[in-house]
Amino acid sequence: MDMVHGGRVYEYAERVGRTVDRIMDFSANINPLGPPVSVMRAIERGLGDIRHYPDSRHDGIKRVLQSRLGVNGDQILCTNGAEEALELLFRTIRPPRTVVLTPAFMEYATIASRYGSQVCAIPLSIDVDVRLPMDKLDGILRAGDVLVLNNPHNPTGVSWPRHQWRKYVEKWSAQGSYVICDESFIDFLPQPLAYSALPLVLAGEHVIIVRSATKMFAIPGLRFGFAIGAPLLFAEISSNRDPWSVNHLAQVAAMAAYQDVEFELATARWLEQEQDYIRSVWGQQEDFHLFPFSANFFLVRASSAALAQRVEKELRKEGVFVRNCEQFSGLGADYLRVAVRHHWENIRLWTMVRDLAIASR
Ligand SMILES: Cc1ncc(COP(=O)(O)O)c(C=O)c1O
Incomplete structure (x- = not known):
């Protein structure tokens, strides 16, 4: 399967038998507040x-x-x-x-x-x-x-x-x-x-x-x-x-x-809050190392490739997609890249990942 890009929502939807609007896509780094x-x-x-x-x-x-x-x-x-x-x-x-x-x-x-x-x-x-x-x-x-x-x-x-x-x-x-x-x-x-x-x-x-x-x-x-x-x-x-x-x-x-100053301000507020949330959960969990990040996505290294693969597979069954980093030179199957999304989505993702990590111990 071609894994060169994230964000292949039409393909994801087909694979899991859902419509595109029922896919939660953390694999493409797109601002969830938009389009303005x-x-x-x-x-x-x-x-x-x-x-x-x-x-x-x-x-x-x-x-x-x-x-x-x-x-x-x-x-x-x-x-x-x-x-x-x-x-x-x-x-x-x-x-x-x-x-x-x-x-x-x-x-x-x-x-x-x-x-x-x-x-x-x-x-x-x-x-x-x-x-x-x-x-x-x-x-x-x-x-x-x-x-x-x-x-x-x-x-x-x-x-x-x-x-x-x-x-x-x-x-x-x-x-x-x-x-x-x-x-x-x-x-x-x-x-x-x-x-x-x-x-x-x-x-x-x-x-x-x-x-x-x-x-x-x-x-x-x-x-x-x-x-x-x-x-x-x-x-x-x-x-x-x-x-x-x-x-x-x-x-x-x-x-x-490029003239919508309000939208840029709203994005900055949302992102700062969600970055804090992500650091407070992903950053405190022993099964993942969260790399320092300042953009609208983050990279984590799971304690094992098996854990990262299990997380990706189980999330997929629920229509939730993250980016596995197996094909990135210098990373590997233990790394996941995750987009920052709406607060409720970030909570849902984290809760699922945490439960899977605990169950895998
Ligand atoms: C670092 C980087 N540069 C460029 C692009 C391409 O962006 P665009 O959608 O504007 O073609 C991407 C898309 O993911 C990207 O991640």
């Missing part, structure tokens, strides 16, 4: 305009992002999800080698290989917490290579403040290596600016940020993402892509989403 009402209204208002081709300049959404991020329109590349941004970047840069820090979102290696790049996996240092192996990369990266730095990091949920990696990224980008900073989950952090590579993008040609609206605003089925980087690179990409891959509804939805 503002986004749903914008989609309704935009429906009549689907008779026209979408704006291939992405003018409206670019203006919203420009004022939000303090960048120019030509430094923004709008895409059909962060996935398309990654795809277009690799297709254009064509790096001889791509360095990924493992465990990693699997699409990096898949896309890089598709464009003939040799993938070099450098393990993160994982014991009680998760640390960047920056010193190890020094002799490895050459001009033209890509390093992917995913922050907040999937699948661990950890985030590294910029002061921990800034000087390395500045050095490597100055020597001609590209650093793609995948910040798809950064809107979930209370102080995104302290973690973002934004100041580095503005200073140089070789640092590129990738962001996603699909997680924060809960529109993975609609899709919107973007990249921030050098105008020359983006001009080259734009001249060689499907001009209509970002559909009209995705553009109007993203415009509403």
Whole structure:
């Protein structure tokens, strides 16, 4: 069975004989408060305009992002999800080698290989917490290579403040290596600016940020993402892509989403409370090690692979799905990745897991 992605709700529903709305999906890291009402209204208002081709300049959404991020329109590349941004970047840069820090979102290696790049996996240092192996990369990266730095990091949920990696990224980008900073989950952090590579993008040609609206605003089925980087690179990409891959509804939805301050505040309140709850239960249980996390998902290591597998299997019977990490290089069958959801869902999950762990002792 293909386990490369979480969030395969249609497949889950079919497998357990339920409708999609009776699946509790902790395997995809989607904001349960969304989509925001503002986004749903914008989609309704935009429906009549689907008779026209979408704006291939992405003018409206670019203006919203420009004022939000303090960048120019030509430094923004709008895409059909962060996935398309990654795809277009690799297709254009064509790096001889791509360095990924493992465990990693699997699409990096898949896309890089598709464009003939040799993938070099450098393990993160994982014991009680998760640390960047920056010193190890020094002799490895050459001009033209890509390093992917995913922050907040999937699948661990950890985030590294910029002061921990800034000087390395500045050095490597100055020597001609590209650093793609995948910040798809950064809107979930209370102080995104302290973690973002934004100041580095503005200073140089070789640092590129990738962001996603699909997680924060809960529109993975609609899709919107973007990249921030050098105008020359983006001009080259734009001249060689499907001009209509970002559909009209995705553009109007993203415009509403990125202006909805209330929704972002509500998300921040919900997440802080639920993170505290998760630390107070998962973090206190002897059968699991909870890794420090600041995003909207967390990684746990069960005391044995058998326990993690049993938990996953028994939950599945109840229509509850978590992400097993067997296929992540550097993790294994004893690790589970779990999304933070509504309080009642987090309680239900925890109660089931705790009872299973006790019964397995
Ligand atoms: C780290 C990371 N980057 C990018 C993506 C792709 O996001 P999108 O839905 O915007 O294509 C994902 C999806 O899970 C992800 O986890």
